[in-house]
Amino acid sequence: MTETTRFSFRLSALIILQLWLMFASASPANRVWIVRRDVQNLVEATTELNQPKEQKVENALPRIYFMEIVSDIRLRYASTKVTSKVANPADKAQEATFHVVLPDTAFISSFLMEIDGKVYKASVKEKEEAQTDYQNAVDAGLSAAQVTANARDANQFTVSVNVEPQAKMLFNLTYEELLTRRRGIYEQAIHVSPGSIVPQMSVRVNIFETLPINKITVPQLRGNDIEQNQDLSENEVAKIIRTNETVVSVVYEPTETQQIQSSKDGLQGQFVVQYDVDRSSIERNGGEIHVVDGYFVHFFAPTTLPALPKHVIFVLDTSGSMAGTRIEQTKQAMNSILDQLREDDLFSVVEFSTGVSEWDLRKPYKALETYYYNIPVGDTTEVPQNRTELEESFGLYDDIFAYPVTERSIKRAKEFVNTMDVTSSTNINDALLLALKNSQSVQSRLRLTPIIIFLTDGEPTSGVVDKTEILANVRKGNSDDVVSIFSLAFGTGTDYDFLTKISSQNRGFARKIYEAADATLQLKGFFEEVASPLLNNVRFVYNKDGPVHDVTETNVPNFFKGTEFVVAGRIDPDTELSASITGTGASGSFLFPDIRPVIDDYILLPNPNNSVVETVPAKKSFSLEKIWAYMTIQDMLKKRQIVDDAKAIAEFNGKALNLSLTYGFVTPLTSLVVVKPNSTAATADVRPADANQGLQPFYGFALAAPSPIAAFSPNHFSGGIRQPAFAVSALVAPGYQAIPFKRPITSTFRPDFGTSQSPHITEHFETSRSPHITEHFEFPSFSPEEWISQFEHNLTHVKIPAGNETLDLSWEDELPDVEYESCTTNRLHHAVCKSIWKCSTVLHESTFVSKELTVDAKAACVIENKYVGICCDASPIFPELSIDFTTIIPELETTTFVDDSSTFTSDP
Numbered sequence: 001m002t003e004t005t006r007f008s009f010r011l012s013a014l015i016i017l018q019l020w021l022m023f024a025s026a027s028p029a030n031r032v033w034i035v036r037r038d039v040q041n042l043v044e045a046t047t048e049l050n051q052p053k054e055q056k057v058e059n060a061l062p063r064i065y066f067m068e069i070v071s072d073i074r075l076r077y078a079s080t081k082v083t084s085k086v087a088n089p090a091d092k093a094q095e096a097t098f099h100v101v102l103p104d105t106a107f108i109s110s111f112l113m114e115i116d117g118k119v120y121k122a123s124v125k126e127k128e129e130a131q132t133d134y135q136n137a138v139d140a141g142l143s144a145a146q147v148t149a150n151a152r153d154a155n156q157f158t159v160s161v162n163v164e165p166q167a168k169m170l171f172n173l174t175y176e177e178l179l180t181r182r183r184g185i186y187e188q189a190i191h192v193s194p195g196s197i198v199p200q201m202s203v204r205v206n207i208f209e210t211l212p213i214n215k216i217t218v219p220q221l222r223g224n225d226i227e228q229n230q231d232l233s234e235n236e237v238a239k240i241i242r243t244n245e246t247v248v249s250v251v252y253e254p255t256e257t258q259q260i261q262s263s264k265d266g267l268q269g270q271f272v273v274q275y276d277v278d279r280s281s282i283e284r285n286g287g288e289i290h291v292v293d294g295y296f297v298h299f300f301a302p303t304t305l306p307a308l309p310k311h312v313i314f315v316l317d318t319s320g321s322m323a324g325t326r327i328e329q330t331k332q333a334m335n336s337i338l339d340q341l342r343e344d345d346l347f348s349v350v351e352f353s354t355g356v357s358e359w360d361l362r363k364p365y366k367a368l369e370t371y372y373y374n375i376p377v378g379d380t381t382e383v384p385q386n387r388t389e390l391e392e393s394f395g396l397y398d399d400i401f402a403y404p405v406t407e408r409s410i411k412r413a414k415e416f417v418n419t420m421d422v423t424s425s426t427n428i429n430d431a432l433l434l435a436l437k438n439s440q441s442v443q444s445r446l447r448l449t450p451i452i453i454f455l456t457d458g459e460p461t462s463g464v465v466d467k468t469e470i471l472a473n474v475r476k477g478n479s480d481d482v483v484s485i486f487s488l489a490f491g492t493g494t495d496y497d498f499l500t501k502i503s504s505q506n507r508g509f510a511r512k513i514y515e516a517a518d519a520t521l522q523l524k525g526f527f528e529e530v531a532s533p534l535l536n537n538v539r540f541v542y543n544k545d546g547p548v549h550d551v552t553e554t555n556v557p558n559f560f561k562g563t564e565f566v567v568a569g570r571i572d573p574d575t576e577l578s579a580s581i582t583g584t585g586a587s588g589s590f591l592f593p594d595i596r597p598v599i600d601d602y603i604l605l606p607n608p609n610n611s612v613v614e615t616v617p618a619k620k621s622f623s624l625e626k627i628w629a630y631m632t633i634q635d636m637l638k639k640r641q642i643v644d645d646a647k648a649i650a651e652f653n654g655k656a657l658n659l660s661l662t663y664g665f666v667t668p669l670t671s672l673v674v675v676k677p678n679s680t681a682a683t684a685d686v687r688p689a690d691a692n693q694g695l696q697p698f699y700g701f702a703l704a705a706p707s708p709i710a711a712f713s714p715n716h717f718s719g720g721i722r723q724p725a726f727a728v729s730a731l732v733a734p735g736y737q738a739i740p741f742k743r744p745i746t747s748t749f750r751p752d753f754g755t756s757q758s759p760h761i762t763e764h765f766e767t768s769r770s771p772h773i774t775e776h777f778e779f780p781s782f783s784p785e786e787w788i789s790q791f792e793h794n795l796t797h798v799k800i801p802a803g804n805e806t807l808d809l810s811w812e813d814e815l816p817d818v819e820y821e822s823c824t825t826n827r828l829h830h831a832v833c834k835s836i837w838k839c840s841t842v843l844h845e846s847t848f849v850s851k852e853l854t855v856d857a858k859a860a861c862v863i864e865n866k867y868v869g870i871c872c873d874a875s876p877i878f879p880e881l882s883i884d885f886t887t888i889i890p891e892l893e894t895t896t897f898v899d900d901s902s903t904f905t906s907d908p
Helices: 003-025 039-049 052-059 127-139 256-262 325-340 407-419 428-443 467-477 496-504 519-530 625-642 646-663 691-695 784-788 890-894
Strands: 063-074 077-087 094-103 107-115 118-121 123-126 154-163 168-178 185-192 200-208 213-217 239-244 247-252 269-277 288-292 295-300 310-317 346-352 356-358 449-456 484-490 510-513 533-542 555-560 565-571 579-585 588-595 602-606 613-617 670-675 681-684 736-739 773-776 797-802 805-810 831-835 842-845 847-849 852-854 860-863 867-873 880-883 895-898 903-906
Touching: 063 185, 077 094, 077 625, 094 168, 094 185, 107 154, 107 670, 123 127, 123 646, 154 168, 168 625, 185 200, 200 269, 213 247, 247 269, 295 533, 295 625, 310 325, 310 428, 325 407, 325 519, 346 407, 346 428, 356 428, 428 449, 428 467, 449 496, 449 519, 449 533, 467 496, 484 496, 484 519, 496 510, 496 625, 510 519, 519 555, 533 565, 565 625, 625 646, 646 670, 805 860, 831 860
Parallel strands: 063 200, 310 346, 310 449, 449 484, 484 510
Antiparallel strands: 063 077, 077 168, 094 154, 107 118, 107 168, 123 670, 185 269, 200 247, 213 269, 239 247, 288 295, 295 565, 346 356, 533 555, 533 579, 579 588, 602 613, 670 681, 736 842, 773 880, 797 805, 805 867, 831 867, 842 867, 847 852, 860 867, 895 903
16 A cells, blocks of 8 residues: 555544544434534634533524513504514524514514614515515525414514624604493403513513593413403503503513513513593583594493393204314303393394204204214204293294293203204305394394304305305395304314305304313303494594594494494584484494594603603694594404405505505505615515414515525524524425425435424435535335324324314315415415325425324415415426535545445545
């Protein structure tokens, strides 16, 4: 052996030894790839990695060290500013993410970032224009940000930015909303979920009213999945500071120890402040009107009126998808709701699945149809009857299936409720038409306030299934426009927009019922809101339709106890405002003839340190203009759901868009354009933060990252911009791979993605005498039967978990081989929802177990609100990823590494 050969062999052995030390001895959690051309640098780098102190700095993630949330509530209009300061302690640049959950009725009005003393302020653009910019970025290979959050009736906003080594930055976001009065209280719920312990953490809520503030409470930090009336015990950490009877501040400054007591990951939930005002001084004056700088706002919330008698018709879905927890929780809620009915009410029940029927309490209960889950064919269930009782009458309206509220009728109805069972499909059209017919029969003989409470967990799948036709049929059935329909969307299988339109067009509103342990409380809480109508057909008139302009909605079909109606508008300068209110109450016609504004010479405001309250002239301090703009936009967005005329919809959209751009509000029509530090524009909108977001499309959330190169770093993979020791230049969507289901791949190399949700990938790197190292991914066929087997299922249906809810979907092979909607949750233009029987390669955020790749429920999508689908990779991005290492280390040309076996070979 020549001296040259010996030297080459020793050099190769040294290289292999050092690489083996890197791969075999470093744990996956802290492994960092550092590739150098010369051996000396490689030895020095590996030695540095073995130093604990250096590893600690290298792996330290960006941390929030300061968070302050200040919410100023003036005349029930809340402006909430969230300030977060982040530090990157590492010696490398890393990505910091700013994530805020905000109420779904709130509009973002300001967002800025401060980096190295420079402020980057976002602007608002029309959504279509901003979305075009975003799509161009996606098509160019830029990454899209993804967040996971779980909050009810809320949206989320997220933006991610690179933070330089040892640097700090500041995020600041402001959102605004008009607080809604429900069940006699206003509630400000601030989502506080920083994701870690924050050394300096504070929340401050300042309330400024012109009427005395009463009933102020601060309950315990509420979890995102806990209904508001479940835990009202006091928050002992929060301090309530009363400046005077109209000004109150609430301060919440939990220490690090107190944050840890809440959760090891810090605070998680909602900081809630509840209050009301004393209206005794204006009760007989027709409400509270304020006028400032040409704008007015009118608050109307009578508290002493008697309740109107009502006829309530419960329309209950007992289709197959209601099986299990949903039907049981519905039964529990109905048992409680029946007890809340008043003696002067009437009630009826319409049950529907494929068929529909009105409950006849005089006869035995009989289930509508059989169902595949647990009822043998031909079986019917009857309630044991006392034949004598059945011959007796419950009331004067038994023949039209409307019953008085008596001990005997309620007991009988509860027996029916407890015997309900699930059956077949969902016939929404016939159910609502039958309920309207029932109401008309009662109205022809007795004048009561008619209310339909419509509960469903699915979409129309039987009878008339065309939604436009159903809407038209319901409007025709309610042509006299006297019946209010309140829709309750139970779970994730509903088309909430469709239910919202049904209610909006028929004097009501829709509400989501989240499938969780407290669903019964949610149903009961909703009924409490509409249980006591005080007025019907209320109308507000200002200056006898004189010099007032751009007034928001002035007609109220029903006014319920514990709520508030608000009207805003513009008035000509130097014009005195007067108002009148008409309607129908328990005693007949109702009238407030001449309502005048309160005198607003001073509005109370805090000084900059939020401690001492100053009084300043109203025109120099607080304007009603923002309240008017906010309410007008909400009014336009609601009205566009009521009409079907395209021209009218365009007009409403145009007005809402113009105001959104003028006042800088992020609404469903606009996007927030964030100019990143590298001058790359990115769009960022709010999107729903419900537990079901993984299986539901959401509107308008997009974030284009500022780099066209998706760079892998083995020790840090969080879904945004990475700073690796080396970069793989490829168009790869971070965090997502086209993967087979539970099929082992042939490799054993393990880069660490650095997240608790993603254990390590096993890959294989092989080299030969070829100058390239090629990484091969295998794509065995996806097996529907194998995938379905991991969930509860029968021969036709499968139960897919979605957050805190469960979807009951068909998995039968009945769909054509076509592409349905894109898988919006993945934000990849090549990911489409297809039948599980028509997809060969699944695309999903990878979940790894041992050396196997798995596809879990997050890969599912919903087709036609009936079938379970799968996010399918229509055109895989990287079936083969080639990496040329020989340009970096030519000496590695003949080496094979197998990390798990801790072996290595060299071909001399």
